Amino acid sequence: MTQTFRMDKPQPRLLDETRQGVIGTSMDRPDGPLKVSGQATYTADALPEGCVHGMLVRATVTRGHLRDIDRDSIADIPGLLAVVRDPRFLRNPAQGMAGEAPDQPGDRIDYHGQPVALVVAETFEAARDGALRLKLRFDSVAAEVDPDHATEVEPQDPTESGDWNAAWSGAAHQVDVVYTTPCHASAAMEPHAAVAEWQGDRLILRGALQMLRFNRKELADAVGIPPEQVQILAPYVGGGFGSKLGIGTEAVAAALAARELGRPVRVVMARQTVFDAVLRRTETRQHLQLAADAEGKLLALGHDDRVSNLPGEEFAEPVSSASQFLYGARATRFRQDMVRVHRVGAGSVRAPGEAVGVIAIEAAMDELADALGMCPVELRLRNLPDQHPVTGQPFSARALADCLREGAKSFGWSDRQAPGARQEGDWLIGMGMASAARPNMLVKSAARVRLSAEGAVVETDMTDIGTGTYAVLTQVAAEMLGLPPGQVTVKLGDTDLPGASGSGGSFGASSSGSAVFLAAKKIRDRLAAKLGCAPEDLSLQDGLARGANLEAPINDLLAGEVLVEEAEIKGGKTAESHFSAGFGAHFCEVAVHRWTGEVRVRRMHGTFAMGRVLNEKTARSQAVGGMIWGVGSALHEDMSHDPRTGHVVTRDLANYHIASHADIPRDMQAVFLEERDDFANPLQSKGVGELGISGAGGAVLNAIHNACGVRIRDIPATPDRVI
Numbered sequence: 211m212t213q214t215f216r217m218d219k220p221q222p223r224l225l226d227e228t229r230q231g232v233i234g235t236s237m238d239r240p241d242g243p244l245k246v247s248g249q250a251t252y253t254a255d256a257l258p259e260g261c262v263h264g265m266l267v268r269a270t271v272t273r274g275h276l277r278d279i280d281r282d283s284i285a286d287i288p289g290l291l292a293v294v295r296d297p298r299f300l301r302n303p304a305q306g307m308a309g310e311a312p313d314q315p316g317d318r319i320d321y322h323g324q325p326v327a328l329v330v331a332e333t334f335e336a337a338r339d340g341a342l343r344l345k346l347r348f349d350s351v352a353a354e355v356d357p358d359h360a361t362e363v364e365p366q367d368p369t370e371s372g373d374w375n376a377a378w379s380g381a382a383h384q385v386d387v388v389y390t391t392p393c394h395a396s397a398a399m400e401p402h403a404a405v406a407e408w409q410g411d412r413l414i415l416r417g418a419l420q421m422l423r424f425n426r427k428e429l430a431d432a433v434g435i436p437p438e439q440v441q442i443l444a445p446y447v448g449g450g451f452g453s454k455l456g457i458g459t460e461a462v463a464a465a466l467a468a469r470e471l472g473r474p475v476r477v478v479m480a481r482q483t484v485f486d487a488v489l490r491r492t493e494t495r496q497h498l499q500l501a502a503d504a505e506g507k508l509l510a511l512g513h514d515d516r517v518s519n520l521p522g523e524e525f526a527e528p529v530s531s532a533s534q535f536l537y538g539a540r541a542t543r544f545r546q547d548m549v550r551v552h553r554v555g556a557g558s559v560r561a562p563g564e565a566v567g568v569i570a571i572e573a574a575m576d577e578l579a580d581a582l583g584m585c586p587v588e589l590r591l592r593n594l595p596d597q598h599p600v601t602g603q604p605f606s607a608r609a610l611a612d613c614l615r616e617g618a619k620s621f622g623w624s625d626r627q628a629p630g631a632r633q634e635g636d637w638l639i640g641m642g643m644a645s646a647a648r649p650n651m652l653v654k655s656a657a658r659v660r661l662s663a664e665g666a667v668v669e670t671d672m673t674d675i676g677t678g679t680y681a682v683l684t685q686v687a688a689e690m691l692g693l694p695p696g697q698v699t700v701k702l703g704d705t706d707l708p709g710a711s712g713s714g715g716s717f718g719a720s721s722s723g724s725a726v727f728l729a730a731k732k733i734r735d736r737l738a739a740k741l742g743c744a745p746e747d748l749s750l751q752d753g754l755a756r757g758a759n760l761e762a763p764i765n766d767l768l769a770g771e772v773l774v775e776e777a778e779i780k781g782g783k784t785a786e787s788h789f790s791a792g793f794g795a796h797f798c799e800v801a802v803h804r805w806t807g808e809v810r811v812r813r814m815h816g817t818f819a820m821g822r823v824l825n826e827k828t829a830r831s832q833a834v835g836g837m838i839w840g841v842g843s844a845l846h847e848d849m850s851h852d853p854r855t856g857h858v859v860t861r862d863l864a865n866y867h868i869a870s871h872a873d874i875p876r877d878m879q880a881v882f883l884e885e886r887d888d889f890a891n892p893l894q895s896k897g898v899g900e901l902g903i904s905g906a907g908g909a910v911l912n913a914i915h916n917a918c919g920v921r922i923r924d925i926p927a928t929p930d931r932v933i
């Protein structure tokens with residue numbers, strides 16, 4: 211069943227031959243009407259009969275142990291059922307693709323706000339009341355919460371090439387700067403939620419999760435049962451951004467409480483708990499060193515960073531990932547320090563690495579362009595490497611130069627003036643730009659396709675976290691089988707269906723779409739055999755199958771039969787022979803208020819090349835969404851911790867500032883250049899989700915400098931820093 215995608219040779223371009231015109235169009239989401247009319251049931255909406263409610267209780271110390279729980283303190287609450295405490299409650303959620311529950315250090319508390327118990331009651335209100343009033347006693351020990359003061363520092367393996375000292379010291383121009391970024395929260399619209407129900411020894415969990423195939427194993431592992439006894443359902447998920455890659459406390463607590471009580475249990479995190487207990491993006495400290503000759507050729511490129519995580523946690527934000535292949539230099543140096551702090555665990559948040567790393571290198575490149583007196587676009591064009599500078603692989607498809615040139619032209623970059631030169635009343639106007647890059651991935655994914663006289667049904671445990679999976683998989687099947695999209699039904703979000711890649715790392719659409727492509731191709735081959743033509747001569751359109759000299763209605767060929775085929779695409783971290791990544795260029799115009807330091811983004815254009823566009827509309831939403839997040843990370847987002855306890859201070863969407871409608875201009879454009887990536891996957895598509903945020907914040911910062919001459923190196927660029 212497994213199809214190995216040969217990365218080392220270009221694939222047949224079947225999708226260019228099918229000519230249905232469904233792939234790539236702006237087809238509306240089939241799930242859209244259900245969502246806007248409230249008929250799409252999210253995890254917390256579907257309550258099984260007899261379901262009771264659990265509310266998580268959090269630690270009020272930073273580090274230590276839970277000594278005891280005073281159950282009598284809430285004994286008066288009507289409908290109170292239990293206070294559940296179990297060492298298997300997760301200190302830290304599983305990370306993406308873990309496939310097993312993370313080790314739990316027993317009863318230990320490692321960060322302020324860590325869930326330690328679950329109050330279960332007949333009603334949500336009673337459970338919430340109990341969770342707020344429950345008296346807990348803790349033993350507490352001293353804890354380091356500030357990465358600037360942490361003493362536990364673990365240097366990671368560096369990546370270095372060339373003679374650094376020679377390249378650095380001989381350079382005509384040097385930029386040696388430090389950028390910092392704060393912690394970020396995923397802040398998905400749907401809070402983390404789980405509804406657990408046992409049917410005998412079988413656990414059914416409705417969950418807000420991104421990667422069901424992995425989550426099933428993680429949950430089974432945490433609860434101590436075989437994965438075959440776990441079914442996870444997640445037909446609709448209200449955003450993830452990495453925060454729902456692995457199972458979290460809400461799922462484990464719901465499952466354990468439901469088993470203990472013999473009733474279904476629903477656990478929905480309060481918004482504050484989402485901030486307290488869901489993986490954060492680490493804060494970063496980034497040391498950029500760029501040296502160039504008089505013509506702007508990079509001689510030395512260094513990007514060192516410091517990130518943090520809880521003691522014992524493996525995830526380290528790959529801050530310099532894109533810096534390692536965006537530009538080439540004679541000598542390069544990428545080093546990372548991991549510091550251990552008692553803040554909530556750090557994990558993947560939208561474009562881990564690029565989201566913060568590309569802001570910094572692109573801002574530093576702007577500083578270098580300034581030092582050289584060179585156009586920032588030209589500086590980048592001069593430094594595009596011929597191959598991946600670290601691995602030596604050729605690029606599979608890299609249209610970064612086209613993105614830079616096309617983007618500059620459509621934006622009107624040539625109107626850019628010197629810093630401070632353009633004024634409108636009290637506003638200083640500036641333009642900035644930045645490159646975007648994000649490695650492309652392919653993850654093992656299976657799908658089943660059924661074709662009958664009624665149309666096609668696609669089945670896979672893939673998720674749609676708001677990204678458009680239902681639409682894209684409908685399009686792939688419709689294109690391949692010659693059907694109108696209305697005759698394709700896509701079933702997702704159920705671990706009883708063939709296991710998919712899940713949604714994460716921008717690999718979801720390409721990976722799960724490739725599985726649907728391969729399964730549909732098998733059905734095409736069977737139709738060709740029935741018609742009596744060679745598979746490559748078959749075309750399917752308007753209910754007709756055509757061969758070289760033959761044609762027949764598809765329904766006649768089926769003759770009442772249902773054709774069922776399953777296929778799996780084998781994963782692999784992009785090509786072995788080639789390096790596959792998406793690229794782009796951001797251009798931004800801002801106005802900076804002379805007296806208040808307020809920054810308004812006036813327009814922003816992103817030009818991207820990321821292989822075949824599978825759905826113009828959902829791809830655009832992803833790209834523009836990423837750019838908006840870029841604006842938020844440059845200007846607003848800042849997850850603050852109490853310096854004494856590490857408790858998250860900005861723990862709701864009023865205090866954790868994100869870009870709102872009023873912060874985003876109407877002129878927010880994403881343009882896609884025509885591209886096919888022959889080495890990426892059978893669809894020749896690449897990830898788009900996380901490409902949009904990569905570098906976007908850098909373009910905003912660079913525009914601020916062009917407007918008023920101020921370099922903001924501690925992000926976000928709040929008015930107090932700009933003024």
Ligand code: MOS
Pocket residue numbers: 420450451452453455558559560561562713714715716900
């Ligand atoms: Mo990805 S970090 O799951 O958006």
